[in-house]
Amino acid sequence: MSVPCPIVFDLDGTLIDSAPDIHACVNTVLRENAVTPLPLDRVRSFVGGGVELLWSRIIAARGLDPADRPVLIAAFMARYHDATALTRLYPGAAEALAALADLGHPMGICTNKPLAATRNVLAHFGLTGFFGAVIGGDSLPQKKPHPAPLHATFAALGAEDAAAAGLFVGDSEFDAGCAAAASVPFLLFTGGYRHTPVEQMAHEASFSDFSQLVRLVLEMRPRVPAG
Numbered sequence: 136m137s138v139p140c141p142i143v144f145d146l147d148g149t150l151i152d153s154a155p156d157i158h159a160c161v162n163t164v165l166r167e168n169a170v171t172p173l174p175l176d177r178v179r180s181f182v183g184g185g186v187e188l189l190w191s192r193i194i195a196a197r198g199l200d201p202a203d204r205p206v207l208i209a210a211f212m213a214r215y216h217d218a219t220a221l222t223r224l225y226p227g228a229a230e231a232l233a234a235l236a237d238l239g240h241p242m243g244i245c246t247n248k249p250l251a252a253t254r255n256v257l258a259h260f261g262l263t264g265f266f267g268a269v270i271g272g273d274s275l276p277q278k279k280p281h282p283a284p285l286h287a288t289f290a291a292l293g294a295e296d297a298a299a300a301g302l303f304v305g306d307s308e309f310d311a312g313c314a315a316a317a318s319v320p321f322l323l324f325t326g327g328y329r330h331t332p333v334e335q336m337a338h339e340a341s342f343s344d345f346s347q348l349v350r351l352v353l354e355m356r357p358r359v360p361a362g
């Protein structure tokens with residue numbers, strides 16, 4: 136007798152391509168401060184470690200005063216909070232979530248995106264009901280690649296023994312590092328925001344299209360005894 140394994144997903148660069156909205160919010164704030172905007176590729180390359188790291192990188196890129204960081208972040212958050220107009224679900228992501236839910240997999244989100252913005256974007260795409268646990272970048276003192284947020288997500292799903300039972304699906308170096316630190320098998324979505332070649336990133340399996348995910352999960356068959 137066995138039950139389907141819990142699966143935790145990263146959000147930005149894994150389920151959603153949110154870089155265009157992040158880019159638009161960043162450049163609105165830069166323009167308001169008479170700073171030259173940044174190209175989309177550059178902003179995308181800064182995403183993954185949460186809002187504070189994003190702005191540290193922007194400040195370094197544009198030679199801004201680090202003392203202005205809290206004010207810049209506050210102005211950014213006011214826009215980022217419910218920015219969804221330019222964000223897209225990756226093709227097949229919603230269908231894969233529905234198929235995994237039908238198979239009985241408990242699912243969660245472990246993202247470095249702030250929790251309120253995370254909840255807004257999940258609601259915008261009608262995904263809220265898929266996830267029994269959502270941990271954001273401001274939910275705990277630690278962010279990915281620290282293992283604590285991933286452990287907390289599995290714990291909130293009622294799966295304390297995540298290392299043995301669960302899977303983590305993500306796209307970035309932050310996700311790969313977090314999975315390794317938490318000893319959770321990592322499924323790498325290769326179409327997201329990583330900088331590192333796939334073969335140089337630690338992962339148990341990889342996929343480039345969400346139509347491959349359900350088969351991959353079934354092939355890996357990580358099962359936990361019921362009861």
Ligand SMILES: O=C(O)COP(=O)(O)O
Pocket residue numbers: 145146147148181182183184185186189245246247248249272279307
């Ligand atoms: O907000 C970020 O910087 C990254 O978010 P993610 O953890 O969902 O990739």
